Amino acid sequence: MNKKMMMASALVVLSVSAGAEAAVITQWNxxxxxxxSATxxxxxxxxxxxxxxSLVGGTTATFASGDASGGSSDPATGDDSGWNTTSYAAQGAGNKTRGTRYLVSTVGFNNIQVSYDLRHSNTSSKYEQVQYTTDGSTWTDFALFSGAAGDTWFNGRSVDFSSIAGVANNANFGFRVLAAFAPSTSAYAASSPTGTYGSTGTWRFDMVTVSGTALAAVPVPGAVWLFGSALLGFLGVRRKA
Structure with a gap:
């Protein structure tokens, strides 16, 4: 391989590397x-x-402290608010119909990841069903989490969508987190092992984040291209000489 071809290959590698780092696409704190200074x-x-x-199925919400009960991962202590949701379904009703929904365009990104922090109250649903959509209207179950303690933050819930066709580079991607019956039952389980589920229980969300890797087509910074062009020109002059 001659010097021109080697340099061109190096620039291609630089182009791919420039878009290889994971980046936050959208985040809610x-x-x-x-x-x-008011949580x-x-x-x-x-x-x-x-x-x-947005809220799903009649759930209601206020804002409350993200520092309470051990706190979320939000570094903004003292002004850390969480999205405090309640008005969940009655016991034995409305499985996977109430919770929160997030719609985010992933255009220009692949390897999509979702993460969030969630505080369960004592009487909230123990189980969280994560669903996703690629068309904005049809929802598919994907991950199920258990919050087996009350008045407790479960930080860094993480869902990897990189294997799901249609999630990357999609203007209509979304996900939602819904209260779900305990597996193989027709009833909600309370988060507290000694508690009783109630529709007034709360889930408090914080640091809801969608991230991904920029597609390789993203151009490298102009300075790199200028350096590469100048070097190729220099090699061309030397070859003629």
């Missing part, structure tokens, strides 16, 4: 913007990127 206020607008967060 639910904190007030601007900060107001009882907040916003449902993303703190990074764009997308929509």
């Amino acid at each position: 639910f904190n007030s913007n601007p900060a107001d 009882g206020t907040g916003t449902g607008a993303p703190s990074i990127g764009s997308g929509s967060a």
